[in-house]
Amino acid sequence: MTIYTQQSGKVRIRTAQPATCSHPSLSELDVSNPDESDVDFILHAFDSALPYLASIGSEAQWGTVPFSAKPERISQFTQYIQEAYDLQSNPTKGGPGWQDMYLYEVLTDATWTRVAVAGLSVQFPDYVPLDLADDSTRKATDYVYLKYLVTDRRSGGLAKGSASQLMTFIETISRDMGKKICYGDCWRGNGDNLLK
Template sequence: MAERTEFRIRTATVADAQSIVDAFDSTLPYLASIGSEGQWGLVPFSERPGFLDDMAKSLEQARVWQETHEGDSNIIFAAEVVGPASTEATVPAGFAQIHEDKFSEYLYKQANIQAVDLTKLSNFVFLEVLLVHFGTGYHKGAGTALVQHVKRYGLEKGKDAVYVDCWSGNNRQLVGYYERQGFVTVEDFAFPRENKTPWIGTLLRMDLTKA
């Protein structure tokens, strides 16, 4: 039986910016291989103008918020595997970005999300990004470890729920993944893209009041 990978999860810093971009890039060949290239496209994130700089800025904003609670309630977690005992090297396995009591702006603009009024929701954690690093060999289980960490964070903060939205194309495979993690579908949505088919997604919720 294969040995179970143990992940250490910490708060990411600006020094992790390049590693996060590398992790984004590593997902694209995998997504294409399973027919899910519609989720994030085919252009490497490292080749998208300003993406690395934006990631570094987001990490710096996260640092400021954690120290002062001023600005956007932004936190990025890093899952890593500790290297051989003879070294102190660590291997990145995945990342998760969350916000407290705030959704991504594009969700507030979704007129077809009618099951709930997002503007009236409070006391929740929003999982904006969850990705694993396919290039390091330790991606399996990293997503689950990060979801569980976000859940524990929400419980420690006394939150009522964790929300996440995801791409719902390719037979809703990603939706099924989140449902297996304990999320329940709230509503499907779609938003138009210029000269492209609409990006279809699903908003999901994990109830923390019964955890």
């Protein structure tokens, strides 16, 4: 388990815990609402974005069915976090197959409230076409891929600035791993508004 606390002591970034058999437990980590696993938090953070996306005409980005109601999404995030957690014992951080999921938390009333999440990997997702990332690009070892970045709209103003601070954190740890490039992707619909 890796925890990074910012100098103010009011914000921390930590690796996500698997839904079962994690040590230390969320209660031991002083997480507010420890009954909501990190996997559930991530699913609900995505769920919380759906009404907002619909309100700006971008409902096609992630659809309208909550992630927490989709068995394939539940399985995807459960597996991703478990694999990331298992890889933490690997001494070659950033090596082949490495991935991690980071939670951004704010200190409120002596407990840590989860407000945002970012997933990082050293592999391109399968859906990225070869004309955008050919075999030589994919086989390179000088990059990380930002797979997930979402704030939990349930947390209101607590999430303000969290995505930007997560990106700064990702840049720092990527450089520490010797990575020079951070790839990512975004949805192209709704008149390219997200790209803009």
